[in-house]
Amino acid sequence: MDFAFDARTEELRGRLLAFMDEHVHPAEAVAAGQREAAASPWDVPPVVEELKAEARRQGLWNLFFTNEHSLPGPVHGAGLTNLQYAPLAEITGRSPQLAPTALNCAAPDTGNMELLAQFGTEEQRRLWLEPLLAGTIRSAFAMTEPDVASSDATNIETRIERDGDAYVVTGRKWYISGALHPDCRIFIVMGKTDPGAADIRRQQSMVLVPRDAPGVQVRRAMRVYGYEDHYHGGHAEVVFDGVRVPADHLVGEEGGGFAIAQARLGPGRIHHCMRLIGMAERAIELMCRRAVARTAFGEPLARQGVVQEWIADARVAVEQLRLLVLKTAWMMDTVGNRGAHTEIQAIKIATPRTVVGIIDRAVQLHGAGGVSQDFPLAELWAAARTLRLADGPDEVHQRSLARRELGRYR
Template sequence: MDFETSDKVKLLQEQIERFMVKYVYPAEAVAKQEIEASGDPHHEPKVMLDIRAKTRELGLWNLFLPDPEHGAGLTNLEYSPLCEIMGRSPLGARAFNCNAPDTGNMEIMAEFGTPEQKEKWLQPLLDGEIRSCFSMTEPEVSGADPTGLQTRAVRDGDEWVINGHKWFTSGAIGARFAIVMVVTDPDAAPHQRASQIIVPTDTPGFNLIRAISVMGSTHGGGHCEIRYDDCRVPVENLLGPEHGGFMIAQARLGPGRIHHCMRAIGMAERAFEIMCRYANTRVAFGGPIGEKQFVQEWIATSRMEIDQARLLTLYTAWKMDIYGKQVARQEISMIKVVVPNMLMNVLDRAIQCLGSLGISDDTPVAAMWREGRSLRIADGPDEVHKMVIARRELKRFA
């Protein structure tokens, strides 16, 4: 594996870093003020729309998509350092049209969509004109083990009729459509029971109940509870093969997980920087707190943990590029545990180092902690990834 980045990636890195400094970091406070002034936590601030217009104009757009027909054609390894820079700000990914869950939806539509679906749903997402969401998890059954999903789609003539209850559908407020995981053959083997269907959010029977408050916040498009009540969509809204829902979900999860990890490394790096700057300047008991060995221990350990996590993530990206998502699935599970846990460690130390400032919202660290904590659960909890990692290893030695 070659750790040197290509000239193309170096140029993009410089451009994105400059863009973040000039537009994205300053927009953090402005966006907050605009949202507060609107009185609507889900309001998309004008400053974000302005930034998105600029990134698009500069061609810093859809960099996540390896398919050159639709995206920038970068490999996972090439995209990693760029995604890390975007992850340093909560506004970063959206600024560059590289935000979940749209990215995952674009990837599966590029791979499995019909030409008509691509024209109607994928293209406007690529153009940044609409948003979307992915509706799989249900409150009544385990999301960690989605073979128990209950939401049903029954074919009635030229339509699918969907009934069920979902929650944690991220970004549903303001989304134009949801990709919904539904049971289409309840009698089949567990992984052949489900399909994915595109449901426009203005379809009668798509009932958005609420944005669930997550650690005191309901920002952005929300993590939403939705009831599908006799929700009818045309049969051509089936995405990919009938009963192929799990296969598509798997295809979606590999890149989705690594992108989350890359952004999490960016978050950790920014929190680390904030911690070091504070440690250098905050004076207590006769000198900067950075001179105390407790604080030095936090800094040294954080540096080592971030770099270890980054190396494993880059290795995973490289392996995905060379051998494919399937061969790299062990590494994908490993980073999905390693990186969010590293992030939580670094954030906890940064918060402790910053004292009361650390738990205030005057720095991005506290909001990163909330986001980081979710990452140990979203896209599969730590325990499930550890279970599959261990099973694969045990199998090798059986």
């Protein structure tokens, strides 16, 4: 593995850093003001559409759409490898509410686009993937349920039953990201088509459910530590009350839902970890600026030994995480997601946990300001802490990783 970024990556990093400084960071306060003045909390701030237009103009669009997902027809993205995309995703993590959306690289759309590219039919790609790649619609991924431990996907209770030339979807989901976005047009829903199958990993399937299909009920917005993720379309509780969709809305094959979910979540996990490193870098920057600007007990905070220790430990931790994430991205490119299974789990365990600690110290250094809306730290902390649950809680990944490690000695 070469530790230097190649020329293409360096060129894109330079352009993206300039885009962040000239457009994204100045838009943060503007977007917050526009959102507060909007008639609905889910209205998209106009500045977001301006950022998207500028990103497209500059060719900073669909950067996540790697070479393996290349499709026939027009160019959809930069055609990067995971290793090339990693440092770019890190940069967007410095403004996680605006930058990923501006570049059309925000979850859950990225995972849904990869899923449709890999498993969708030609017609499904035409109807849903093409407009998602164009950024004209948004999407949601409906898997998690409130009544079962969804960290074990075999527990899913939503039913997807064949009825002639249609499937009927019945179930209750929650924390369905993007469902409240005004441009959300399609759900990818995971449920059971054959709950009696002997192989519990062949009981599940996925279907495409239009947002406006009769029986789709978006009940309420779910908060995350008191926050509602307005920019990405919130996290909703959704009920599917006997929703009928044509049989050709099945994704892949019946019984293939579990395998598709695993294929989708692998890249999603590394994308989150890439952005988390950017969030940590933003926290370190704010911590350092605060330390040199504030005086307590007769001297700058920067001269306090404990503050110096926090900053040093944060720098060491981020450098370690970055190397592990880059190694994982390189392995995904060279040996595939399966070959990088252990590394994907390792970064999913280590990165959110470590970044939560870094942001928490930055909050502490800012005092009351750290938990206020005047700094991004409280929102960054909530987002990072949530990622210890999203895409599988720490303990699930630790269990799986330990089994693989122990397997070498059995």
